[in-house]
Amino acid sequence: MPTLKIDGQEITVERGTTILQAAEQLGVQIPTFCYHPGLSIAANCRMCLVDTNKAPKPLPACHAQVMDGMEVWTDSEKVKRTRKAVLEFILLNHPVDCPICDQAGECVLQDHYFKYSAQPSRLFHRKRHKAKAKVLGPNVILDAERCILCTRCVRFCDEIAKSSQLTIVNRGEKSEITTFPGKLLDNPYAANTVDICPVGALTSRDFRFRTRVWMLSSERSVCPECARGCTIRVDTFENVPRRYKPVHNPKVNDWWMCDAGRASFRDYLGDRMEGPTIVAADGRRTAVSTAKAVEDAARAIQAAGGHHKVAVIASPWLTNEDAYLLARLLTGALADARVYMGGRAAGAGDDVLIQADKNPNRRGVDAIFAALGVTAQPLASFAGAGVETVVVFGDNHDAAESVLDAIKAVPRRVVAGTRMSPWWQLATTFLPLRLHWEKDGSYTNFEGVVQRLRRAVRAASTCKSEGWYAMKLAQSFGDALAFDTPQDIFAAVASAVPEFAGLGWSALGDHGLRFGEGAAPAAGPSADAQMEASP
Amino acid sequence: MATIQVKRRDGLSLAEKLYIPEVMRGMVVTTRQLVKNVFGHQDIATRQYPEVKKAYPERFRGRHRLTWRDDGSVRCVACMLCSTACPANCIHIVAGDRGDEKIEKYPVSFEIDLLVCVYCGMCVEACPCDAIRMDTGTHPMPSFSRDKQRIRKVQLLEEGLPSTARQGGLGT
Numbered sequence: 289m290p291t292l293k294i295d296g297q298e299i300t301v302e303r304g305t306t307i308l309q310a311a312e313q314l315g316v317q318i319p320t321f322c323y324h325p326g327l328s329i330a331a332n333c334r335m336c337l338v339d340t341n342k343a344p345k346p347l348p349a350c351h352a353q354v355m356d357g358m359e360v361w362t363d364s365e366k367v368k369r370t371r372k373a374v375l376e377f378i379l380l381n382h383p384v385d386c387p388i389c390d391q392a393g394e395c396v397l398q399d400h401y402f403k404y405s406a407q408p409s410r411l412f413h414r415k416r417h418k419a420k421a422k423v424l425g426p427n428v429i430l431d432a433e434r435c436i437l438c439t440r441c442v443r444f445c446d447e448i449a450k451s452s453q454l455t456i457v458n459r460g461e462k463s464e465i466t467t468f469p470g471k472l473l474d475n476p477y478a479a480n481t482v483d484i485c486p487v488g489a490l491t492s493r494d495f496r497f498r499t500r501v502w503m504l505s506s507e508r509s510v511c512p513e514c515a516r517g518c519t520i521r522v523d524t525f526e527n528v529p530r531r532y533k534p535v536h537n538p539k540v541n542d543w544w545m546c547d548a549g550r551a552s553f554r555d556y557l558g559d560r561m562e563g564p565t566i567v568a569a570d571g572r573r574t575a576v577s578t579a580k581a582v583e584d585a586a587r588a589i590q591a592a593g594g595h596h597k598v599a600v601i602a603s604p605w606l607t608n609e610d611a612y613l614l615a616r617l618l619t620g621a622l623a624d625a626r627v628y629m630g631g632r633a634a635g636a637g638d639d640v641l642i643q644a645d646k647n648p649n650r651r652g653v654d655a656i657f658a659a660l661g662v663t664a665q666p667l668a669s670f671a672g673a674g675v676e677t678v679v680v681f682g683d684n685h686d687a688a689e690s691v692l693d694a695i696k697a698v699p700r701r702v703v704a705g706t707r708m709s710p711w712w713q714l715a716t717t718f719l720p721l722r723l724h725w726e727k728d729g730s731y732t733n734f735e736g737v738v739q740r741l742r743r744a745v746r747a748a749s750t751c752k753s754e755g756w757y758a759m760k761l762a763q764s765f766g767d768a769l770a771f772d773t774p775q776d777i778f779a780a781v782a783s784a785v786p787e788f789a790g791l792g793w794s795a796l797g798d799h800g801l802r803f804g805e806g807a808a809p810a811a812g813p814s815a816d817a818q819m820e821a822s823p
Numbered sequence: 824m825a826t827i828q829v830k831r832r833d834g835l836s837l838a839e840k841l842y843i844p845e846v847m848r849g850m851v852v853t854t855r856q857l858v859k860n861v862f863g864h865q866d867i868a869t870r871q872y873p874e875v876k877k878a879y880p881e882r883f884r885g886r887h888r889l890t891w892r893d894d895g896s897v898r899c900v901a902c903m904l905c906s907t908a909c910p911a912n913c914i915h916i917v918a919g920d921r922g923d924e925k926i927e928k929y930p931v932s933f934e935i936d937l938l939v940c941v942y943c944g945m946c947v948e949a950c951p952c953d954a955i956r957m958d959t960g961t962h963p964m965p966s967f968s969r970d971k972q973r974i975r976k977v978q979l980l981e982e983g984l985p986s987t988a989r990q991g992g993l994g995t
Contacts, residue, residue, distance in 0.1 A: 387904065387951050420924050421920075497901070498918070502907065
């Protein structure tokens, strides 16, 4: 194993390690543009040039492998001069239109310029002009003047999305990123090119001009659109989610997420139903307090005349904590009730990230229900015969007309939902729910990775989680079910469900824990810190 | 040590106690001022306010205005640096796509809540385009509703003027 010195610090690394990786291990930062840990190495931006004793000229640290006895200087006068020169070349024809560029604020070029160059342009000639605001595909728009030709996007399409839709045409200063003739950048992962673009060349069409990035507040969460559960950042401004961004998680999604998941936040923005409502027989709606609505729901359940005439529709959208509380209700006071499992219908999947199961927590809910002894029938088998009261948790259920009609035929219908939907319309008692970005909790993905869901948005005080309603209903039937925080519930889940054994709330950390990983320490943050430094 | 002579008044003098002479003396002062006001306008300290206004100093930070381009369109590119710099959070901009090759972005709406504004001038400092200025030399006028104090793009442009600063950067 070669031993080398970087800025005077000695380190021994594996053979084949690059200088950049070795420096990372020492905590020495080397600026990069084209290097991305998830992609192949191109070494074309030359930003990472470092001085060594093994070569007369500076070497690209992202590409050059370490040698025994190597000495590397990342901060010598020569390296500083080199970086300044590289940045001058990169910025030669750059339009410097930061005020109207969506990348400003999270732009690697901006950061590097202020840190390593900070000199005015010495160009007296007219700048080279290229395509502006060129639509590449449904989600991505290109400004070729801002492009530094690092080819991260080209490599992403070739290596991750396997679609090979982008390329560089022409030579020298006329070089430009574009799609192949007649093709669009329309692969299901296209928007990741926006994330990895170090400058503002590729920007999101959805997010275009909406919010300046420095105004956003972020919270780590989980994308609920399929069973993969990609780790995401929910970026909010004025308490409204503005975009999802994938966050590096080697256990789940690496650096990526699909475009459908990324765009899905819009589905939840409008039509929120935030008030508890009771609907009279003549269709008159009365807004009531949360306590009144829960009381009414409990009364509706009691009015069924025996709990075997009560049907409860659970959802694979429940967090692990909510599922546990609901399972406690269904094994306690409502032990005789019939249980159905709703959720969204299966869709298309692929072998990159997208799963066919379009529900975020089926694995977790199934494990918790199985461990506590709740057996759920599929919602499609709901016929309604002999059911006097139906309790629906969540409104992300794809149900056939016949099932909806069967539910509509049930005299008392308690629905806990988030927004305007067929489920809201058939409610006789409506309990407003929190959305996934308004909850603290955890989801289990299809591989059994339990990840934290963090509250990114403050919900209206009338909105509660499914678990809270289950707990209040259980209490109104005399069950001693009381938890204060999701931590406490998660601890109860960990002790009651064998799959969750040993998992701790705080140990879930940023990357989550896989079933059975309970005793293992949380993964180190090194790769993650690098990712956040150069997205 | 110096000695300070303090002269105390010992009540009213006889002339003052007689009252009438003092009243006459006061009337003389008043009459003199009246004659001066009627026949010699130039020395009056009072300003005839709504008709005659005092010119504010040149660097007075008054009501905002948005400058124009040569073609009369708004110079602002909706970069939000003013609303970022604003310590009172009174600038609300919604950006849109202008469909122009060179300068793609423009403010669809630009609102300043004058009731919230603290007239610090940070927005003017922050603007990279010379698009917002506070050199109208006027202060906000009273109104009967709060909504009237939220001035919008149209009003900001009405007060505006063309800017001669170059836009679009060097080498364009």
